[in-house]
Every structure is written in structure tokens, then in C-alpha cells.
Amino acid sequence: MSADLHADLLTIDTHVDIPWPPGADFFAAGPRNVDLPKLRAGRVGAVCFAAYVPQGKRDEAGNKAAQDRGLAMLEAIAAMAGRQGETVLARKAADIEAAHKAGLVAIIPAVENGTALGGDLSLLDRFAAHGVRYMTLTHNGHNALADAAIPLRDLGDNTAEHGGLSALGRQAVGRMNQLGMLVDVSHLAKSAMLQAADLSATPILATHSCVRALCDHPRNLDDEQLDVLRRIGGLIQITMVPGFLRPKARAEALSVRDIADHIDYVAQRIGIAHVGIGSDFDGGGGVSGFMDASSAPALTAELVRRGYDDAALRSIWGGNFLRLLRQAEAVAGSSINIGLDGVTRLQPNQ
Numbered sequence: 547m548s549a550d551l552h553a554d555l556l557t558i559d560t561h562v563d564i565p566w567p568p569g570a571d572f573f574a575a576g577p578r579n580v581d582l583p584k585l586r587a588g589r590v591g592a593v594c595f596a597a598y599v600p601q602g603k604r605d606e607a608g609n610k611a612a613q614d615r616g617l618a619m620l621e622a623i624a625a626m627a628g629r630q631g632e633t634v635l636a637r638k639a640a641d642i643e644a645a646h647k648a649g650l651v652a653i654i655p656a657v658e659n660g661t662a663l664g665g666d667l668s669l670l671d672r673f674a675a676h677g678v679r680y681m682t683l684t685h686n687g688h689n690a691l692a693d694a695a696i697p698l699r700d701l702g703d704n705t706a707e708h709g710g711l712s713a714l715g716r717q718a719v720g721r722m723n724q725l726g727m728l729v730d731v732s733h734l735a736k737s738a739m740l741q742a743a744d745l746s747a748t749p750i751l752a753t754h755s756c757v758r759a760l761c762d763h764p765r766n767l768d769d770e771q772l773d774v775l776r777r778i779g780g781l782i783q784i785t786m787v788p789g790f791l792r793p794k795a796r797a798e799a800l801s802v803r804d805i806a807d808h809i810d811y812v813a814q815r816i817g818i819a820h821v822g823i824g825s826d827f828d829g830g831g832g833v834s835g836f837m838d839a840s841s842a843p844a845l846t847a848e849l850v851r852r853g854y855d856d857a858a859l860r861s862i863w864g865g866n867f868l869r870l871l872r873q874a875e876a877v878a879g880s881s882i883n884i885g886l887d888g889v890t891r892l893q894p895n896q
């Protein structure tokens with residue numbers, strides 16, 4: 547019964563990695579957690595594929611390499627999205643819904659790690675031209691935009707380089723608002739996350755994080771952060787990285803019940819409107835019984851078992867994320883001033 551229900555849902559996974567350097571064929575069944583046959587089997591309607599740029603040195607060569615890699619990965623994502631009758635590049639919320647109705651898998655490009663800007667905000671416009679709908683401001687390691695939850699000592703990171711967002715990071719948030727690009731706070735230091743929540747004209751989201759009250763890991767959000775998400779209308783997309791679900795756990799020791807525990811916690815504390823799913827497949831995500839995209843119905847079945855009704859499942863599996871995309875589109879269609887202090891001042895259209 548829940549298989550039928552699942553088949554009818556528009557399901558969106560908000561964080562999946564792509565192979566790099568390019569290798570596995572997305573259109574054929576292979577060893578990865580996500581490929582087109584697995585998405586079809588799991589009735590996953592849309593995926594945010596991340597152009598992930600690891601944190602490196604922030605010198606001239608490092609900045610150039612980060613920019614080149616980010617743009618090349620976005621080209622690779624565009625190639626995955628361009629198979630007629632199979633996939634489509636979704637630039638707007640309406641495109642995702644239209645793809646679902648047409649039986650196509652919608653692909654939503656994203657950038658993971660603002661270091662891909664190489665310190666140059668004009669790259670944001672190029673990312674937007676590729677259809678990028680969110681950028682994760684940092685990965686592990688501080689960058690030019692913000693402090694990360696996990697500093698990289700090898701790169702000489704201090705505990706807190708910027709005390710949250712840098713001046714450039716504040717400018718980046720404002721420009722992302724203008725471009726309709728969501729601000730992803732997964733990987734951010736708490737200080738940076740709280741500042742981004744206050745600054746952004748569009749509600750922020752964590753595309754792949756879990757609940758710190760259930761698993762004390764720096765990548766997870768604590769109760770204060772969850773309460774902020776409720777206040778501003780933001781989102782936490784529960785991820786499937788074993789060590790974020792349960793301390794030091796391995797995938798085999800976990801199941802969809804552990805994912806549902808984190809969803810339950812968020813739903814009970816701040817409401818169903820603020821939670822979703824971002825697997826981090828092919829980036830470390832996966833639990834026993836849900837090791838690849840083909841098993842997505844297993845999570846729906848567990849949520850049904852716990853009493854989530856049709857409307858709740860629609861919200862969790864995609865409706866909440868679509869709401870944020872639409873808010874971002876509305877903000878992008880407005881006139882926004884970014885002050886020299888990086889504060890965004892929104893002036894709605896006349």
C-alpha cells in the first residue's frame with residue numbers, strides 16, 4: 547500500500563554527489579548509490595546534484611583550481627540532465643513539478659563549498675546561469691566566506707577565522723538572494739549558520755544534516771538552531787551519513803528507523819514544514835535497507851508506520867523544498883539592495 551503511495555509522491559533528494567573525475571555512466575546501472583535506473587526503481591522524482599569542491603589553499607592557484615573544478619562539474623551535471631525523455635534540468639520549482647507529471651527525473655544543480663567562487667562573487671552569476679539553486683557556503687575547513695563546523699588544521703584553520711560569516715560571505719548571501727539561489731548551511735559553524743539565518747532574505751536550509759540532540763556531532767544542528775529554522779521558515783534535510791545519525795555508527799548497524807527518528811524529532815520540535823531528506827548518497831550516506839536510491843520506498847513505509855499521513859509525506863519528501871525554491875524565486879524577482887555592510891534590504895515589487 548505504501549508502495550502505491552510512494553509512487554504517487556513527488557520525492558526530492560536534496561543532496562547527492564556526482565563522480566569526479568567523471569567516470570560512471572549515470573544512465574546505466576552501476577556501483578554507485580545513485581544512477582538513473584536506481585532513481586527510477588525508487589521512484590525518486592528529483593535530485594540535487596552537487597558540484598563539490600574540496601577545501602584547498604586559498605592562494606591564486608588554489609582559487610583558480612576551485613573555480614575550474616566547480617564549473618567543470620556543473621557541465622557534467624548538465625550532461626546528466628539532458629537526456630531526452632529521461633531527465634531534465636530543472637531551473638524552477640515549476641519545472642520540477644512539470645517533470646514529475648511528464649515522468650521525467652528532474653535534476654537540480656547545486657554547488658557544495660563556496661570556495662568554488664575563488665573569492666570572486668561574479669562566479670555566482672555563472673553558477674546561476676547553469677541553473678544552480680543552492681550553494682553550501684563551506685565544506686569542512688574555513689573558506690573566504692565563512693567558518694566551517696569542522697576546521698581543517700592541515701590548512702592552518704583556527705577555531706573561528708571570521709567569527710561566522712566574513713564580509714565577503716555576507717555579500718555572497720545578498721547576491722545569492724538576488725539570483726534565487728538558496729543558502730545551504732550544512733557544514734557551517736553554528737555562528738555562521740545563525741548569521742546567515744538573520745541575513746538571508748530567503749529562508750536558509752541545511753541540505754544534508756541531522757539532529758544534534760540525537761547524535762552529538764559538529765555537522766548536526768542543535769535545538770537552538772532548529773528553533774531558528776522554525777522562526778525564519780527554514781528547513782533541515784535529514785541526511786543518511788551513519789556517524790551523523792548515531793555516534794560512531796556504521797551503515798550496517800542502522801536502518802530507516804534511525805532516519806525516521808531524526809525526522810520525528812524535527813517534526814515534533816519545530817513542525818513537519820521544516821524537515822525533509824538529503825541522502826548524501828555517493829558522499830557517505832546510506833544505511834542498511836536504504837543503501838541506494840532504489841530503496842526510497844522503505845523510508846516512506848517507515849514514516850507511514852509511524853503515522854505520517856499523505857499531506858505530511860508530501861511535505862517531507864519534497865513539498866517543503868519546493869516552497870523554499872518558490873520563496874527564492876519570489877525574492878529574486880524583487881528589488882534587493884545589498885548595503886556595504888552586507889545587509890540585504892528587500893524592496894518588494896510595486
Ligand SMILES: [Zn+2]
Nearest residue numbers: 658732733754
Ligand atoms: Zn557535504
